[in-house]
Amino acid sequence: MAGFAESEIPFAQPFGWLDQLSGLLVRGLAPSSRKLRTALRMATNATIGVGLVASCHVNVAGTCGTNGVRCLATL
DSSP, X not given: OHHHHSOOSOOOOTTHHXXXXXXXXXXXXXXXXXXXXXXXXXXXXXXXXXXXXXXXXXXXXXXXXXXXXXXXGGO
């Protein structure tokens, strides 16, 4: 009768997906030389892009339009 009470069906762990998620995060966020090169390339591109945008938006003496018209942003 003791064998009758024991179940042979394995029950799923209620938080097994959390263990799998943490394993994926650890593997995905681990440092590597490829990720470092990619991050450096993206930072360089962003820096150059910001510099270009800033250089194209230079206001001379507070004017931003033709004929010396003042912008609302500079008022």
